[in-house]
Amino acid sequence: MKRLQWPWQRVRNPNRLVVACTEDTFAYVEASIDLRRPYVIKRCGLERRGADSAPAFARRIKALMLPIKDVIAVLPLDRTQILQIETPTVPPEEIKAAARWRIKDMVEAHLDDLTIDVMRLGDGRSRTIQHLYVIAVVNSAINETNALLNAAGMELAVIDICETAQRNLQNAFAEAQGQREGATAALMVHESKCLLTISANDEMFYTRRLEWDETVFGHQPDDAARATATPAYGQGVLSQQTLESVDMVDYSVEVPEFGTAHDTPRLVIELQRSFDVWERSWPDLPLSLLTVHAGAGSASLASIIKRDLGLPVEPMDISTLFSGLDGEAVTAEVLEACVPLLGALLRHEARKL
Structure with a gap:
């Protein structure tokens, strides 16, 4: 198989196809990325395999006549893990091997069953202890994606993960609002999880996965819907690490004393805990904005969080960055x-440790 790139390596083609797929689902966004904003979304969609055989599903995807070269794939949140470690004191060419050894007790899967890469945490500003993100991906997730794309006549070129895709999206919003160098946060709902990222100066400093529960809106989900609902990407195969940064963890921190168990959603309490830790760890980077995406509930969620946290909170207005997402076919x-895929369209330059 052709050697794959990771999203912090250079991608030059301005016309891009980003997908997220498993054996049973295929989501895609085809766009033209140039210097103009809003960027033009040419097509987007979601195909479900249903009763089709694997070859029939691949033929249906091939019939969409999507671009076949330089395809970017965003892996499902539950098929990846992003871990934080102290930067090993080894030569640069040995960092990946050292990181692989360091995380051997932090993952459930055998190391031989994982693809590992590393990425610098933050923007390189001076710290007593420097840290790296270690990205661990189950090989089967890459194999499933590659097999489906190959069967559909497409060539997988770049692998991305939800955290870096979301970082790119929030950085684009921050730049559009003149807050590129300041710290901003983003919260996006992925099925049963929420993904929180905090970035500054185009780099990701912090990420954490939180449980999502629609009771945050003050109502119980319909019991029948809950009983029949199935995750779009199946069950996770990697353990969930609480992604508080290593030098930020403070296990003595209690739940903030605000609200009550009856009027403050658990999600908001967990956000407050993350932001409290952030303020202590990065006092020179105060948070200026939190953007949230929860589908049709984005505005309501932003209002709820803003009420309890007092932080400027806005729903993600995708239309400021992308056009073409308001057609009748875009249900x-x-x-x-498709929204979680948009950030994978936005990275142009190479990234370094």
């Missing part, structure tokens, strides 16, 4: 599947 289901 709520399609939009929910």
